[in-house]
Amino acid sequence: MTIALLGTAPAAAQNEEASTLPGAQDPLVLVFHAADAPEDRTQAGISAIEALGAEGPADEHFAVDATSDPAVFTPSGLLDYNAVVFLSADGAVLNANQESALQNYVRLGGGFVGVHDAALAQPESEWFTGLIGSRPEAGGPADPQRAVVEVGDRTNPATSGLPLEWAKSDVWFNWETNPTGQVHTVARVRESTYEPGEGAEGWDHPISWCRDYDGGRSFYTGMGGTAQSFTENNFRKHLRGALLWTSRLARADCQATITDNYEAERLTAPNQPGELDQIGEPHGLDIADDGRVFYIGRGGHWADTPVVTDWNDPQIGLGEGTVHVYDPATEEVSLVATLDVFGNKGGGGELVKIEEGLVGIVLDPDFAENNWMYLHWTPHSEIDRETHMGERRVSRFTLDEETGTLDLASEQVLLSWPVQIHSCCHAGGGMDFDSAGNLYIATGDTNSSQFSDGYSGNNPEPNFEGVSFADARRTAGNTNNLNGKILRIHPEDDGTYTIPEGNLFTGEEEGGGKTRAEIYVMGVRNPSRISIDPQTDSLQVGWVGPDAAEPSTTWGPAKYDTFAVITEAGNRGWPYCMGNSQPYRDRNLPDPTQPLGWYDCDAPKNESPNNDGLVDIPPVTDNNIWYSPQGGGPDFPRDAEGVPSYELDEQTLRLPWLTGGGQAAMNGPVYRYDDSQDSEVAWPEYWDGKWFVGDHYDADQPRHAVVMDPANAGSGGLPVHAESLDEIIPTGEGGIRNLMDWKFAPDGSMYVLDYGRGFFTVTGESALWRVTYTGGEATPLPQDLAG
Known part of the structure; x- marks a missing residue:
């Protein structure tokens, strides 16, 4: 031998x-x-x-x-x-x-x-x-x-x-x-x-x-x-x-987790001076079956572009909501549409910055046949400068394949609702379809927590023209308001929608007029990104918490950014409870500075003067992942009534792989490996079933793939396993520093939006990236198997 x-x-x-x-x-x-x-x-x-x-x-x-x-x-x-x-x-x-x-x-x-x-x-x-x-x-x-x-x-x-x-x-x-x-x-x-x-x-x-x-x-x-x-x-x-x-x-x-086997490539060049030819203020993406990537810009422009903030000026907050498409076959970008949005209004104090604009995109499940695209946006034409109110809507548009542009005249408004635009913040924006063709729409609570010291956004006092902008019990905690929710509707071909069975309300509770049948999940603060697991139809969602740096024995938990697996309609807590049923303190008129009793997460009541829905609202379901500036999964000893101590030195961190600070949760997809796909760039089967969770920031914040136990994921079970993605979806200088959206393409590669380096603007770092797998196939090769 x-x-x-x-x-x-x-x-x-x-x-x-x-x-x-x-x-x-x-x-x-x-x-x-x-x-x-x-x-x-x-x-x-x-x-x-x-x-x-x-x-x-x-x-x-x-x-x-x-x-x-x-x-x-x-x-x-x-x-x-x-x-x-x-x-x-x-x-x-x-x-x-x-x-x-x-x-x-x-x-x-x-x-x-x-x-x-x-x-x-x-x-x-x-x-x-x-x-x-x-x-x-x-x-x-x-x-x-x-x-x-x-x-x-x-x-x-x-x-x-x-x-x-x-x-x-x-x-x-x-x-x-x-x-x-x-x-x-x-x-x-x-x-x-x-x-x-x-x-x-x-x-x-x-x-x-x-x-x-x-x-x-x-x-x-x-x-x-x-x-x-x-x-x-x-x-x-x-x-x-x-x-x-x-x-x-x-x-x-x-080879699946060896970091050198992955390649991250920036796909879009910086915009031409003064133009938005490559990208707008990045805010979301969706991917067609043919691999084309459609991505949106919220409404901000270059940092040196004048921003109108005078409510007497008809141009107040006028921005350009953009839709671009990247075609991997040609490696070219084109501008598909520009919409006039209320959204170019950023920076400055509480009554100046705003997060409205073009905030969500999803393609119809039959996009290859009908060219329908759904946009979640705030049209500038519908703002009321006297009341500081706007209209958020979900519209269906048709893409003209001959011109490669969106036919704006084809707009069909599926759903619209009022939003206050006097004060920052929280528009939400994420959308996705399940296998039955139901459309999920994530909406923010349009609420400020600055009038509650960064704890529960439940101050009923501040208002403009009679509309409260600091009381999330008016929105996220209200059974009769579409803000601070995950909505679920079924779009029909004629531009209308029907209500699927199994939503949280029927609309007929207490004789009607107290609930909205479109609500699937209530009690979310600012869910920018949602995803549907294509295999199980479970909903994955993440939302940003308030601003309190530490827990308070008077008011409750610190800033908790949150991720949840949702398998049925329910209440996720905001502004009453966060994390694993950790309650806030109630407050009300005549003196909102004085704490009242702790909210009961099992039987919460909405006793806000701004509530026009049910007083007795659904019980809170625990969430799977939460993290504060101190770390992941803060928990505390509880008294006989189930109220945590909120003493920082008694805190236990149940999710030690998570750290916080400046934080903004960005939910990602559940990866599903397609073994019938002949792809040289697909992420390996190892990642199948793993849920990708991340943060807008790249310092010590999360960018992980987690494994959930299907037996308890929908009821708030903690992740069984997590692993960092920081070396695969690169962080740091020259990397993807400000994660804004991430999705897998039909070929198994991942597309990622980097927001850029300044809020409410487009910068030279704003970009679409692609992360591909370059490792080899499983070993030994088939011809080398023994036996």
Whole structure:
């Protein structure tokens, strides 16, 4: 048999025939351990691996040779094995020639599995460090502790059959260098469930990972540090899957989270001076089935463009709402439409800035046939300068394919409602369709919290011409108002709409006139982005919280930005409760500065003088994700009435992967992998089912993919697992610094809008980006499978 020299290219690259790879058609695994290894753990591991080799269908069986003799590590001897396992292999156990043989074996396409203290073997070898992925940090825990393992990879054979999370006792290493991004992590250990000691990793603590390394395949698990581990069903499943992949009996994608496998490319050039030829003030996007990306500009212009703020001037707040399209086939951008909106009114104090304009876009499910586009906007023509009121509407327009422009004369107004435009803020804007053709519309509460010190926006006193602009009980907390809601309607072909079954109200409660049947969800503050999971039809939404920097024992929780999975109609709390049913204090006339009782999240009442809806409103459903300037998931001890202490030094952060500060939640999509799509840029199947949540800002704020438990996601269950996307959707200088919208295209790539560097304006950094996957396919290749 010919033996390849060190440095030879991987066999799969030289020849597609499986015979060139190490191992045999009757797979054989070498289990190697140190001669002085703990006998109970070593024998338990060998017995487990031998038993695993006989489990499952016959074409997944393998035989086992176990030895403590390093003399088996010869260039020709290793070629008999499909995989080599280092078990209980602490210390320098191979000499230079023996390690050279192992290197040669891996470079020929061999498989390697390292279990627990295999990470301590060959301590002077940089190559072996790369094979493992990292080394244990000195001074970490030495004794077994019970902890929770999070399973982030739902497709890898080592984790696909495991629960989302499971508790086990083991010795949990800390790492000299966190390998995240350099290896593909399949499972993490949750540090909040044990004492990690010196060198703790924090929320991102990888415990099992894999990588295609130096021509071969390497899988490492930090578990298996006790004899008991090898008798546990979940760990045995985990180890068996690792052995199947490394032995070439199963394929796995071990490249999906390696950050160098992703490419972020800016697609739009800066606008020409004084023009909006490439992009407006970025505010949302949707993607057609043919891959064209339609994106909108809210209404702001260049920073040096004069802004009319005088209510006596007919041009007050006049802005350009823009619709552009990027065509990936031609890589060109064109301006589809310009609408006159009330929206170019930004900067300055409370009574100057505004967030109205062109705030939402969605394409009809049958856009390829009918060219219908829905826009969520505030037309300038409908403002009342005396009452400082405007009209928000959702309109359907038709795209003229011949001219490539939107036919403004084709407008069909589906739905319209009044909004106050005297004071900042919160227009919302997000829209999406479910599989039944129902349209979801996110509306903001058009309310200011500046008159309640940044806590609940429930001050009934400030008003203009009799319309309160600081009392969200008038809007988000009102069953008879369309603001601060997620609406759900079914558009009809004639430009009207019907009401789907299952909305929160029928419109007939208490004899009618107290509720709006369009409301699906109430109690949201400023939901700029929503998404529908195309597989389950669940609604994902995020909204921005008020401005209080810290919790108050008088008024309630601090600023909580929020994300929620919504599976049925309900009340999400604002302005009565936030997070996991954490109540605010009520206030009312004649003196709103004096606190009244705490709101009852289970039976809230709207007793505002500005309420024209029901007094008894639906109970509040807990939300899944919330974060404050102090961090993610703040929670407090509660008294007998269920009221949190709101003492900062008693706070527990239940979602440690989240941090806040200046924050603005930007909900993203649930990715669904399409295995029928022949795409060279699609994000891998690893991300299937993961929910993308992020923040407008890129400093310490979230940009994560999270795994939810379907059993409790709709009722406020916390994420089971989260991982940072900061190196994939790049942050920092030269990256996507101000996330404004993000969606997956039919080809599986992701499009992202970067807002730019100044509010209510367009800047040179305002841009459309695309993030594509450039890694290879799963390994081993089909022709290289053993058996």
